[in-house]
Amino acid sequence: MREKLHKYLNGEIPREELPEELRREADVWDDLVAQYRDEGPEEAPPGLEGRVWNEIRRGRAPAERRAGPSPWRRLVEAVSEAGPSRLVPIAAAAAALAVIVWASPWQEAGDVQETQTVATAEEEIGAEAPISEEEGTDERAPSGGVVRFSLEAPDATSVAVAGDFTDWRPTVELQDRDGDGVWTGRAQVEPGVHQYMFVVDESRWITDPEAERYASDGFGNRNAVTVVTP
Amino acid sequence: MAAGNPQRTDEEIVLAVLDGDREAYRVLVRRYQDVLYRHAERMVGRHDAAEDMVQNALVKGFRNLQDCRNPERVGGWLFRITSNLCKDYLKDRRRDGVSLEDAPPLESGQANPDAAAGRAELRGRLEWALDQLTPEKKEAFLLKHLEEHSYEEMAEMVGASVSALKMRVLRAREDLRELLEDFEEFR
Numbered sequence: 580m581r582e583k584l585h586k587y588l589n590g591e592i593p594r595e596e597l598p599e600e601l602r603r604e605a606d607v608w609d610d611l612v613a614q615y616r617d618e619g620p621e622e623a624p625p626g627l628e629g630r631v632w633n634e635i636r637r638g639r640a641p642a643e644r645r646a647g648p649s650p651w652r653r654l655v656e657a658v659s660e661a662g663p664s665r666l667v668p669i670a671a672a673a674a675a676l677a678v679i680v681w682a683s684p685w686q687e688a689g690d691v692q693e694t695q696t697v698a699t700a701e702e703e704i705g706a707e708a709p710i711s712e713e714e715g716t717d718e719r720a721p722s723g724g725v726v727r728f729s730l731e732a733p734d735a736t737s738v739a740v741a742g743d744f745t746d747w748r749p750t751v752e753l754q755d756r757d758g759d760g761v762w763t764g765r766a767q768v769e770p771g772v773h774q775y776m777f778v779v780d781e782s783r784w785i786t787d788p789e790a791e792r793y794a795s796d797g798f799g800n801r802n803a804v805t806v807v808t809p
Numbered sequence: 810m811a812a813g814n815p816q817r818t819d820e821e822i823v824l825a826v827l828d829g830d831r832e833a834y835r836v837l838v839r840r841y842q843d844v845l846y847r848h849a850e851r852m853v854g855r856h857d858a859a860e861d862m863v864q865n866a867l868v869k870g871f872r873n874l875q876d877c878r879n880p881e882r883v884g885g886w887l888f889r890i891t892s893n894l895c896k897d898y899l900k901d902r903r904r905d906g907v908s909l910e911d912a913p914p915l916e917s918g919q920a921n922p923d924a925a926a927g928r929a930e931l932r933g934r935l936e937w938a939l940d941q942l943t944p945e946k947k948e949a950f951l952l953k954h955l956e957e958h959s960y961e962e963m964a965e966m967v968g969a970s971v972s973a974l975k976m977r978v979l980r981a982r983e984d985l986r987e988l989l990e991d992f993e994e995f996r
């Protein structure tokens with residue numbers, strides 16, 4: 580007889596087919612699960628996506644697709660095609676002379692010093708905000724350094740920078756104003772040691788071939804590293 | 810950027826991620842985190858633990874995405890990872906002796922005569938009773954009755970046969986009824 584109750588609870592027979600003596604228990608089950616169902620959580624807690632993404636950024640990437648070249652192989656090829664970044668060493672202020680920067684990005688330490696003397700509370704912007712070439716930096720860098728990024732990528736249609744200072748979102752967009760294939764841009768970054776990658780055409784992640792130093796991302800690839808002095 | 814097109818199919822997103830577009834995975838996270846969290850919270854019964862389960866499952870899913878053999882069903886694949894983590898958590902908790910088994914069930918005859926209060930008590934007892942089931946039975950019961958999946962859907966999500974799942978749900982109901990039999994409504 581109880582087999583019919585299970586069939587009803589499985590949705591295989593309508594309630595009318597239940598014998599009278601099982602209908603009360605069927606109603607108890609229905610009430611019970613309905614209450615429990617209605618009181619469950621609706622959404623994942625805020626911030627879960629960000630925590631997942633931070634964890635992903637710290638770990639290794641999935642292995643390559645079974646067909647076609649691996650992401651790493653294509654990344655290497657992309658770097659080879661892009662060629663070395665054009666590097667322009669900056670004559671920095673005396674406080675920053677300890678860091679001789681040959682690779683891009685290079686920190687415009689002189690701007691930092693100047694900025695710190697003119698910034699006001701009203702002018703402060705987030706430390707992670709990208710700064711366009713037009714905006715300049717003199718009045719918009721209350722602390723930290725302005726880092727200039729540069730990548731030669733003549734075939735690219737867009738180049739951006741993603742780093743730990745942007746929560747690994749490619750929000751620092753570079754420009755190729757004169758069409759010579761060299762993409763440049765600047766971002767204000769808090770003092771400290773930071774990792775970053777170039778993102779070409781919104782999908783290819785490329786390690787800066789001329790970075791100051793590199794850090795393993797745990798799966799054979801390298802993130803570029805830049806040191807921003809106070 | 811690349812993650813900005815949420816209309817892409819699951820299969821397109823999986824292939825994009827495997828092609829190096831890591832940002833695309835964000836769409837999958839946004840698409841499935843709620844349903845995964847709802848299930849995890851019911852399975853493990855704690856918000857913080859459920860959050861850990863889902864976070865770990867989504868990260869594990871990303872790192873092993875190449876093992877998802879059916880990219881258009883990546884949601885079910887992520888669910889299975891979450892579910893396995895939840896079952897492992899429950900088994901560990903039981904092995905460590907941290908369980909709601911410590912909470913004494915209501916004594917027979919304590920049921921509130923008021924119907925609404927009685928149902929509320931019964932609901933509390935159901936939570937306790939669910940925690941006494943094996944993780945596999947609990948999972949099957951939750952999927953069938955709380956999350957209202959068909960047995961065919963459950964089979965795909967859990968990776969068991971329909972007949973095995975029907976048996977798990979039946980056993981879960983029988984166990985629950987036995988655990989709740991001193992309660993007035995079930996007498």
